[in-house]
Amino acid sequence: MSTRLEARFRDCAAQGRAALVTFITAGDPDFDTSLSLLKALPAAGSDVIELGVPFTDPMADGPAIQAAGLRALKAGQTLKKTLAMVRAFREGDATTPIVLMGYYNPIYIYGVDRFLVDALTAGVDGLIVVDLPPEEDEELCLPALRAGLDFIRLATPTTDDKRLPAVLANTAGFVYYVSITGITGAATADPQAVGQAVARIKRHTGLPVAVGFGVKTPEQAAAIAAGADGVVVGSALIDALRGTLDAEGHATPATVPAVTGLVGALAEAVRGVRRQAAE
Amino acid sequence: MNAPNSFRTGPDENGHFGLFGGRFVAETLMPLILDLETAYNEAKADPAYKAETDAGLKHYVGRPSPLYYAERLTEHLRESAEPGMGAKIYFKREELNHTGSHKVNNVLGQILLARRMGKKRIIAETGAGQHGVATATLCARYGLECVVYMGAVDVARQAPNVFRMKMLGATVVPVQSGSKTLKDAMNEALRDWVTNVHDTFYCIGTVAGPHPYPAMVRDFQSVIGHETRAQMLELEGRLPDSLVACIGGGSNAMGLFHPFLDDPSVKIFGVEAAGHGIPSGEHAASLTGGRPGVLHGNRTYLLMDDDGQIAEAHSISAGLDYPGIGPEHSWLHDVGRATYISATDQEALAAFQLVAKLEGIIPALEPAHALAKVTELAPSFPEHHLMVVNLSGRGDKDIPQVAEILGTRL
Numbered sequence: 001m002s003t004r005l006e007a008r009f010r011d012c013a014a015q016g017r018a019a020l021v022t023f024i025t026a027g028d029p030d031f032d033t034s035l036s037l038l039k040a041l042p043a044a045g046s047d048v049i050e051l052g053v054p055f056t057d058p059m060a061d062g063p064a065i066q067a068a069g070l071r072a073l074k075a076g077q078t079l080k081k082t083l084a085m086v087r088a089f090r091e092g093d094a095t096t097p098i099v100l101m102g103y104y105n106p107i108y109i110y111g112v113d114r115f116l117v118d119a120l121t122a123g124v125d126g127l128i129v130v131d132l133p134p135e136e137d138e139e140l141c142l143p144a145l146r147a148g149l150d151f152i153r154l155a156t157p158t159t160d161d162k163r164l165p166a167v168l169a170n171t172a173g174f175v176y177y178v179s180i181t182g183i184t185g186a187a188t189a190d191p192q193a194v195g196q197a198v199a200r201i202k203r204h205t206g207l208p209v210a211v212g213f214g215v216k217t218p219e220q221a222a223a224i225a226a227g228a229d230g231v232v233v234g235s236a237l238i239d240a241l242r243g244t245l246d247a248e249g250h251a252t253p254a255t256v257p258a259v260t261g262l263v264g265a266l267a268e269a270v271r272g273v274r275r276q277a278a279e
Numbered sequence: 280m281n282a283p284n285s286f287r288t289g290p291d292e293n294g295h296f297g298l299f300g301g302r303f304v305a306e307t308l309m310p311l312i313l314d315l316e317t318a319y320n321e322a323k324a325d326p327a328y329k330a331e332t333d334a335g336l337k338h339y340v341g342r343p344s345p346l347y348y349a350e351r352l353t354e355h356l357r358e359s360a361e362p363g364m365g366a367k368i369y370f371k372r373e374e375l376n377h378t379g380s381h382k383v384n385n386v387l388g389q390i391l392l393a394r395r396m397g398k399k400r401i402i403a404e405t406g407a408g409q410h411g412v413a414t415a416t417l418c419a420r421y422g423l424e425c426v427v428y429m430g431a432v433d434v435a436r437q438a439p440n441v442f443r444m445k446m447l448g449a450t451v452v453p454v455q456s457g458s459k460t461l462k463d464a465m466n467e468a469l470r471d472w473v474t475n476v477h478d479t480f481y482c483i484g485t486v487a488g489p490h491p492y493p494a495m496v497r498d499f500q501s502v503i504g505h506e507t508r509a510q511m512l513e514l515e516g517r518l519p520d521s522l523v524a525c526i527g528g529g530s531n532a533m534g535l536f537h538p539f540l541d542d543p544s545v546k547i548f549g550v551e552a553a554g555h556g557i558p559s560g561e562h563a564a565s566l567t568g569g570r571p572g573v574l575h576g577n578r579t580y581l582l583m584d585d586d587g588q589i590a591e592a593h594s595i596s597a598g599l600d601y602p603g604i605g606p607e608h609s610w611l612h613d614v615g616r617a618t619y620i621s622a623t624d625q626e627a628l629a630a631f632q633l634v635a636k637l638e639g640i641i642p643a644l645e646p647a648h649a650l651a652k653v654t655e656l657a658p659s660f661p662e663h664h665l666m667v668v669n670l671s672g673r674g675d676k677d678i679p680q681v682a683e684i685l686g687t688r689l
């Protein structure tokens with residue numbers, strides 16, 4: 001049986017296009033709004049969902065996602081509630097893959113074994129844990145793979161050919177290429193350089209390669225989509241969400257539509273680009 | 280837990296001190312810390328690098344720092360002790376170093392390493408500003424660009440050091456994220472490093488962070504303990520009986536402790552910041568009030584909630600105001616080689632004033648925490664007990680803050 005991630009990337013490839021991977025922070029700006037948004041993402045055009053697990057000290061994130069995490073924590077979000085969100089989402093959607101993205105400490109404190117059981121039961125498909133490089137595979141990566149959860153690794157511009165095999169060794173689901181050296185939502189990558197980097201990674205793996213960090217607009221997403229199996233958009237969606245909040249930082253009726261509207265535009269742009277390989 | 284044959288062999292090749300340490304960093308940084316490890320190992324084996332650091336420590340920093348018999352403090356504490364009790368107290372005078380604290384020992388080593396690696400841009404985090412000042416100083420000395428990240432709260436309470444760093448040509452970036460103190464400064468420095476990977480060297484100020492930093496910073500600070508050992512042998516003909524040092528991240532303490540870890544007769548006391556008191560929850564005592572977790576590249580004791588969210592530390596001292604501690608201290612705590620206790624804001628403030636009046640030395644608020652516990656520990660040991668406290672920094676930077684607390688308008 002193929003996993004949801006395998007099936008989704010295969011379907012997108014069959015349509016001759018890249019997958020749109022959308023990131024939102026779980027519980028931002030509150031549990032109910034965030035769950036409504038999560039449920040609305042597939043219909044808006046999201047192929048794969050990355051659900052950010054809030055953390056007080058997100059070292060690899062820029063101001064937008066930092067603030068989203070703090071809004072969620074202030075509203076009482078916990079890892080337990082994030083798993084509850086996934087469970088609620090799965091009641092109405094059995095096919096859209098959900099990948100949790102965050103930092104190790106909340107998982108470590110939850111307890112790795114218990115977390116893996118609860119995440120699988122809730123319907124989580126994969127994990128991206130920013131501060132767990134291959135050197136720390138024993139912590140979570142190998143237990144996750146044994147439990148049947150994909151562990152998605154980040155490859156970066158500093159990951160050279162010598163290091164790449166180690167990075168890809170225990171990666172499953174897809175490879176997340178970080179298109180810039182930097183934090184989320186910062187500089188914008190050069191699509192040509194990204195295309196070359198994706199080609200370099202593909203020489204080492206048969207897994208799909210999705211590209212993220214610094215992709216903000218439908219135009220940029222389309223440019224990246226031409227040379228990758230997936231395009232990840234995060235900070236731009238968080239910015240759209242933030243722009244609708246009231247003075248106290250609470251959700252308004254415009255919150256969910258603002259994000260789904262941008263997802264729709266991104267999906268249209270990504271779907272408008274036919275992949276070279278599929279032609 | 281069984282005691283190892285030696286307490287001085289860590290970390291292992293993956294940077295672990297037992298359960299603690301490691302390399303919990305984003306992939307972008309992983310190749311950089313592997314490069315750093317290689318460069319440091321090569322430098323350690325190079326006599327030219329050792330000669331250069333030794334010369335810098337002697338002629339620029341002003342080492343060795345004196346080991347000073349604090350006679351009046353010793354006598355004062357004996358007055359209230361039982362007959363025959365009251366340890367003989369020595370100060371290791373790290374506050375006399377150039378830049379006013381022990382921080383410069385580590386910065387000199389790292390800056391000379393950065394030069395070997397061809398890095399032109401240095402970044403650092405700072406709490407009290409002592410590490411920032413030391414980094415700005417060495418960058419001025421060697422003509423390197425220097426950017427110091429400092430929590431906005433600390434920028435306000437350590438104004439003299441902020442001005443000092445600017446005078447030295449550094450850019451000081453006030454960090455507005457999170458709790459706006461040392462942990463957030465470290466987050467922001469890591470964000471800078473991940474962005475400017477090609478030309479930037481991250482000069483971490485304490486024995487924390489991803490491997491090899493905890494071991495490397497410890498090695499640079501161990502000059503404190505090595506000197507203390509030789510000086511005490513010369514002055515008293517034997518080793519000290521106890522060592523006392525304050526702990527934020529724990530670099531001055533590790534520097535004093537490490538050379539004595541395999542001398543079982545030497546008792547070791549680390550003093551964490553208890554802030555308003557451990558029961559209040561407003562403190563910075565990671566070992567006393569925290570549990571193992573992962574932050575800033577290493578596993579160590581951390582202050583956090585049940586969801587693994589990092590708590591805000593509290594201390595009167597910006598240099599101790601950190602919710603974590605170096606991983607080797609966590610290990611020494613768990614194996615029982617060192618004893619970790621804590622001092623409150625009020626106790627530190629009292630010791631700050633006591634030592635100023637009795638010894639003519641104004642300590643920084645950080646070592647004032649160690650001195651506060653010396654006033655309790657010394658009377659519990661006999662008069663022949665030799666106690667060394669690391670006077671890790673001078674209090675000039677704290678004058679405005681202490682004056683305000685004591686109700687004096689400057």
